[in-house]
Amino acid sequence: MPNVLMLAAALAAQDPVALPDSAVIDLAPAANGVAYQLYVHTPPGYAESIRDYPAIYLLDAEYSFPLAVAIADHLTARGQMTPAVLVGVAYPDKTVRGYRANRSRDYTPTHVPDGGYGPEFQAESGGAAAFRDAFADAIIPFVEERYRVVANTRGLVGHSYGGVFAATTLLSRPDLFDRIISVSPSLWYDDGYAFALEAETRGDALGDDTRIYFAVGSFEEQQGVHLMVSEMRRFADALDARDDPRLTVAGADIFDNETHASIFPTALSTGLRKLYPPGE
Numbered sequence: 001m002p003n004v005l006m007l008a009a010a011l012a013a014q015d016p017v018a019l020p021d022s023a024v025i026d027l028a029p030a031a032n033g034v035a036y037q038l039y040v041h042t043p044p045g046y047a048e049s050i051r052d053y054p055a056i057y058l059l060d061a062e063y064s065f066p067l068a069v070a071i072a073d074h075l076t077a078r079g080q081m082t083p084a085v086l087v088g089v090a091y092p093d094k095t096v097r098g099y100r101a102n103r104s105r106d107y108t109p110t111h112v113p114d115g116g117y118g119p120e121f122q123a124e125s126g127g128a129a130a131f132r133d134a135f136a137d138a139i140i141p142f143v144e145e146r147y148r149v150v151a152n153t154r155g156l157v158g159h160s161y162g163g164v165f166a167a168t169t170l171l172s173r174p175d176l177f178d179r180i181i182s183v184s185p186s187l188w189y190d191d192g193y194a195f196a197l198e199a200e201t202r203g204d205a206l207g208d209d210t211r212i213y214f215a216v217g218s219f220e221e222q223q224g225v226h227l228m229v230s231e232m233r234r235f236a237d238a239l240d241a242r243d244d245p246r247l248t249v250a251g252a253d254i255f256d257n258e259t260h261a262s263i264f265p266t267a268l269s270t271g272l273r274k275l276y277p278p279g280e
Contacts, residue, residue: 019069021046026092027142030134032127034106037090038139039065040147043076043083052148054084054276056155056179057139059107059162061088062099064264068157071269082276085149089139106131107161109168109197110190116161128165132173140176152207155179155275159264161186167235168194170212171201178207181271184216184260187231198238206246212239213250213274215267217258229254250274 022041029035039061043053056072058064065088075081091102104121111126113119144151156177158166163185170180171194187194214236220228236252251274255266 019066020073022069025142027138030138032130032134034102034131034134035092036134036139037061037092038142039086039088039090040143041065041069041072041086042147043085044073045083046085046148050148052150054082054153054155054179054280055143055147055149056084056086056157056272056276057135057177058086058088059156059158059165060103061090062094064088064157064159064268065090067265068268068272071265072272075269075272079278081272082278082280084155084276085143085147087139087143103161107158107165108189109164109172109193112190115189128168129172131165132169132176135176136173153178155181157181157183157268157271158185159183159267160260161189164189164194167212167214168197170206170210171197171204174204174206174210178210179275180210180212181268181275182212182214183264183267183271184220184228185214185232185235186226187228187235188226192231194235195238198235202242206244208246209248210246211248211250211275213271214252215263215270216254217260217263218254218256219259220263228260 025038027036058068068086072086076083091098100117100121101124104116105124105127107128108125109128113122116122143149154177156166163182164187166180166182167185169176214232216229216232232252236249240249255263
């Protein structure tokens with residue numbers, strides 16, 4: 001039987017596992033004062049090719065980016081998704097407090113003093129408009145200047161608070177993204193602010209080919225807390241009822257036996273296949 005201490009020391013000496021074809025890039029502070037960190041993954045064959053690729057931006061990069069790299073490369077290799085450049089938007093502060101504070105600030109459309117992670121974090125809420133400006137003025141230009149990506153064809157993936165950011169970005173800044181995956185969106189936020197925004201923006205111009213995909217877990221319908229399944233259905237139906245030829249609701253799927261914590265990988269895989277079919 002091997003010596004346990006020797007085995008532990010040998011394991012500790014090994015190089016850490018790294019994601020292939022991926023880099024971490026620190027950006028200068030944007031106009032909102034936040035220094036964003038980008039995780040960028042180029043698809044297999046990128047270095048040898050001369051083509052441009054769609055860019056897909058992911059919120060909550062610490063968990064979404066490694067999942068997206070594995071899923072996208074797997075689907076691409078099997079001809080079920082067009083190859084894409086993945087960009088996770090992260091923050092240097094990896095603590096639990098930093099995670100909660102950053103997403104409470106950047107992903108929420110309005111300032112609400114209570115709810116979410118509690119008053120300490122909601123004190124920073126309502127920074128979504130400034131975060132969109134950071135995308136427009138700093139994050140997207142950086143990526144489009146340094147990587148071969150298709151200009152003006154961009155994807156956005158968000159979950160929970162990130163999901164409501166993605167859905168409201170479609171309505172308030174349709175120039176930024178035209179392929180959106182909104183997973184378990186917090187449409188309850190600020191007494192249903194997203195629904196009021198949807199009604200207010202009916203008839204506003206969208207991109208010529210805007211597509212959005214929604215997904216939620218069946219276990220997320222919590223009576224007395226958040227009716228996330230019902231709210232997602234209602235929001236997707238409202239967009240579909242616009243009958244706008246520029247907008248496609250590519251799905252509003254409810255996955256059985258999935259929770260708010262477990263839904264993301266399934267939703268991401270399905271959304272990527274629906275919005276990025278091979279050959280596009």
